Amino acid sequence: MKLKSLFMAILLLFLTACGAKEEVRSDKKKETMQSITVANWSQPITEATNLLVDEEKGFFKEKGIDLTVIPGAGGGDAIKNILSGQADVAFTDPGSLYFALDQGEKLKVIYNIYPQNVFNVVSLKENKIEKPEDLKGKTIGVYSLTSGTRQNLLILLHKVGLTEKDVNIVETGISNFAPLMQGQVDATAATDTGLYLAKQKGLGDVNVIDIKDYLNAPSDVFVVTEKTYEEKKDELKKFIEAYRASAEWMMSNPEEAASLAKEFAIDGKEENVNLEVIKLRNDASVSAQTEQNGLGAIDASVLQQGADTYQRLGLVKNKLDLSKVITEEFLEEEE
Amino acid sequence: MKKMPIYSLLLLVLLLVIWEWVAGTLSELVLPAPSVIWMTLIDGLASGYFTPHIIRTASEVLLGLLFGCLSGFIIGILMGEVTFLRKLLFPYIVASQAVPKLALTPLFILWFGFGMTSKVVITALVCFFPLLESTVTAIQTSDTHKKELFKMLGATRFQTLIHLKIPAGMPGILAGLRVSVVLAVVGAVVGEFIGSSEGLGALIIATQAMMDTPLMFATLILLTVFGMILYLIVSWFEKKWLKRYQKEI
Numbered sequence: 001m002k003l004k005s006l007f008m009a010i011l012l013l014f015l016t017a018c019g020a021k022e023e024v025r026s027d028k029k030k031e032t033m034q035s036i037t038v039a040n041w042s043q044p045i046t047e048a049t050n051l052l053v054d055e056e057k058g059f060f061k062e063k064g065i066d067l068t069v070i071p072g073a074g075g076g077d078a079i080k081n082i083l084s085g086q087a088d089v090a091f092t093d094p095g096s097l098y099f100a101l102d103q104g105e106k107l108k109v110i111y112n113i114y115p116q117n118v119f120n121v122v123s124l125k126e127n128k129i130e131k132p133e134d135l136k137g138k139t140i141g142v143y144s145l146t147s148g149t150r151q152n153l154l155i156l157l158h159k160v161g162l163t164e165k166d167v168n169i170v171e172t173g174i175s176n177f178a179p180l181m182q183g184q185v186d187a188t189a190a191t192d193t194g195l196y197l198a199k200q201k202g203l204g205d206v207n208v209i210d211i212k213d214y215l216n217a218p219s220d221v222f223v224v225t226e227k228t229y230e231e232k233k234d235e236l237k238k239f240i241e242a243y244r245a246s247a248e249w250m251m252s253n254p255e256e257a258a259s260l261a262k263e264f265a266i267d268g269k270e271e272n273v274n275l276e277v278i279k280l281r282n283d284a285s286v287s288a289q290t291e292q293n294g295l296g297a298i299d300a301s302v303l304q305q306g307a308d309t310y311q312r313l314g315l316v317k318n319k320l321d322l323s324k325v326i327t328e329e330f331l332e333e334e335e
Numbered sequence: 336m337k338k339m340p341i342y343s344l345l346l347l348v349l350l351l352v353i354w355e356w357v358a359g360t361l362s363e364l365v366l367p368a369p370s371v372i373w374m375t376l377i378d379g380l381a382s383g384y385f386t387p388h389i390i391r392t393a394s395e396v397l398l399g400l401l402f403g404c405l406s407g408f409i410i411g412i413l414m415g416e417v418t419f420l421r422k423l424l425f426p427y428i429v430a431s432q433a434v435p436k437l438a439l440t441p442l443f444i445l446w447f448g449f450g451m452t453s454k455v456v457i458t459a460l461v462c463f464f465p466l467l468e469s470t471v472t473a474i475q476t477s478d479t480h481k482k483e484l485f486k487m488l489g490a491t492r493f494q495t496l497i498h499l500k501i502p503a504g505m506p507g508i509l510a511g512l513r514v515s516v517v518l519a520v521v522g523a524v525v526g527e528f529i530g531s532s533e534g535l536g537a538l539i540i541a542t543q544a545m546m547d548t549p550l551m552f553a554t555l556i557l558l559t560v561f562g563m564i565l566y567l568i569v570s571w572f573e574k575k576w577l578k579r580y581q582k583e584i
Contacts, residue, residue: 043541044532070449071532073540084445175543178364197546201364266532266541269384269550 033066034235038089039081041096041220043071043266046274047193047281048091049257050246052264059246063238075220076100076146079107082225088232089239090223094306095151095315097223101307101325102316106226109303109326111240111296114219115287117212118280119152122195123187124180125205132160132209138186141172141179148219149176149189152211154313155306159214177203191219192280200273217306219284221298229327240330244295251282293331300326367549376553385557391534393561395451395523399458400565404515407463408508411470416496421471432464437525444530454526454534461522462515469511473504502580509573516565520558 044052051069054060060067070087072078075096081087083105091113100107121140123129129138135157142150154164172179172188177198180188190198195208222243224236250257258275261268268274289297300322307320351369358368367375379385414421436457447453477500485495501508527536535554542551 042544043537045541045544069532071530071537073529077530086445086449173543175364175546175548177546178362181362182365194544194546198364201546202362266537267545267547269545269547 033061033064034232034238035066035068036060036089036232036235036239037068037070037087038091039070039072039078039087040091041072041075041078041093044069044264046258046261046265046268046277049261049265049268049274049278050250051091051243053246053257053260056260056264057246057249059249060239060242063242065235065238065242067239067242074144074147079105079223082223082228088224088228088235091220092223093148093220094217094303095148095310097221097325098307098310098316098320101320102318107325108224108226108229109221109298109322110224110229110236110330111222111243112218112290112298113221113296114281114284115216115290115297115299116219116284117152117210117216118192118219118284119148119189119211120192120195121153121156121187121189121209121211122177122180122198122203123207125207127186127207129187129209130207132156132162132214135187136162136166137168139168139170139184141170141176141185141188143171143173143176143189145169145171149191151310151315153189154315155215155217155309156209156211158309158313177201192284193277196276196280197273215302215305215309216287217302218299221303222296233329237330240296247285247295250278251285254278254282293328296331298326298328298331364546364548367552371549372552372556375549376556379550379553385535385538385554387533388535388538388554389557389561391451392520392523392527392536392558395454395458395526395534396519396561396565398451398455399522400462400516400519402455403459403462403519404466404512406459407466407511407515408470411467411508412474412496412501414467415471415474415500416492428464428467431460436461436522437528440526440529443526449530449532454523454531457526458519458522461518465514465518466508466511469507469514470504473507474500476507477503505576505580506573509569509576513566513569513573516569517562520562520565524558 075092078090078092082090261274304322443453524536527534531537
């Protein structure tokens with residue numbers, strides 16, 4: 001009898017605990033809601049606060065969408081998660097999109113999250129690297145050899161007639177400003193938020209080469225599989241409407257978002273840091289195109305230019321036709 | 336020899352002083368000072384910042400330990416008792432343990448999802464083998480004379496197992512458990528490195544992106560303390576058991 005009770009207790013504990021994250025929210029309303037799972041490229045971080053606070057703000061709930069966000073380790077992970085059916089929408093970078101398309105995957109780009117290229121190459125002033133040509137012969141750190149930092153660095157080098165062979169690229173991990181400060185690398189390929197955080201940690205005077213001055217390709221887009229695109233049109237339309245509303249909220253209320261990030265983002269420890277990160281992402285969410293056509297507007301020509309550069313660099317083998325991949329169907333405003 | 340704990344403590348103080356001094360000459364991003372790490376740790380604990388992460392990792396470790404050790408113990412007994420099973424299963428079990436779990440983590444997430452289940456499975460797999468190995472050895476190496484005595488007294492195979500082999504093998508089994516508890520923490524953290532939004536392992540990854548090295552050290556301290564507490568609990572239990580068992584003898 002005792003053994004039986006113990007077994008039942010263990011079983012109950014396991015079921016309760018394992019269900020903790022999947023959150024069995026039992027409200028009846030949920031049954032009528034449509035579920036959408038977003039595969040994020042990262043953990044739940046401050047810059048995506050608008051996606052994380054639905055419990056509090058209800059942007060998605062209001063549209064009848066039961067939103068789940070699953071973490072990932074890079075844009076490639078996000079794409080893998082939609083291809084394996086674990087998620088419906090991937091929050092990913094164009095590089096990962098090009099690689100998947102090159103492998104023959106059938107995908108659709110449905111929203112331009114950050115039309116601005118947020119990547120940069122940072123060096124200490126004393127290293128005298130003021131323009132991309134100065135990188136020749138230098139050692140440059142990247143997050144990882146499969147990350148957007150490396151791909152954007154290659155684009156920059158390509159734009160000034162240099163190749164990977166003209167520089168020494170080293171993988172430094174995501175704390176890549178430490179080797180720069182220690183003098184182990186001459187420059188580091190990073191992002192605007194990374195640069196802000198490094199400055200907070202005592203990075204001195206630096207020269208910054210913004211990749212967007214050479215190719216202003218989007219930093220992140222929402223991607224779905226063709227199958228999801230065909231089967232979940234209604235849900236995707238509502239999802240995009242809700243995401244737009246959440247992005248608009250984050251732009252008009254950065255302070256509130258920064259405060260909520262403390263609770264909902266794994267890296268949201270300090271509110272003042274959250275605020276600056278959120279402001280940077282708000283700036284990255286708008287462009288001339290979004291001013292005209294609303295948030296999420298996709299510039300097909302820039303994405304195509306990015307794909308062509310990837311092919312010239314040998315990063316992808318095939319000529320990719322982005323016009324077949326991009327759809328603005330869900331971006332049309334409701335009358 | 337009695338003064339060893341004092342020397343050990345003095346060594347720690349000396350190392351901390353050297354660390355504090357060296358850290359003063361470097362950026363906090365490269366090497367934070369122990370005082371800064373301590374403040375970060377206290378601040379995080381007081382504000383409750385660490386709480387959900389500690390609960391998550393502790394749950395994964397305890398559940399993984401429970402399932403891994405329970406299955407290791409039961410299969411260990413079966414393999415220790417039944418030679419046929421031991422010969423049949425052992426090569427496969429050894430092969431399964433030779434596979435690096437870290438490489439399998441992304442697959443476990445695909446199979447078991449992003450919730451706690453995948454991390455519990457990884458932890459259980461990591462804990463399973465040390466306990467299995469120690470249980471098999473403990474069951475097989477019980478005292479031959481005592482076994483003969485049990486036989487003469489007409490004890491059944493089950494009675495011999497329950498009253499002789501398991502109690503006598505307990506020191507060996509608990510030694511396996513001591514290894515398992517420390518490995519369980521490693522298993523859960525490795526599981527959290529990929530595909531996790533919560534837990535001390537996920538926090539370590541986040542601290543790298545946040546460039547918050549003091550927070551990373553503070554998280555590592557929490558994990559170390561957690562592993563040590565588990566180890567000490569098993570050691571305490573082991574001592575109690577041995578005391579009782581020796582008395583009975």
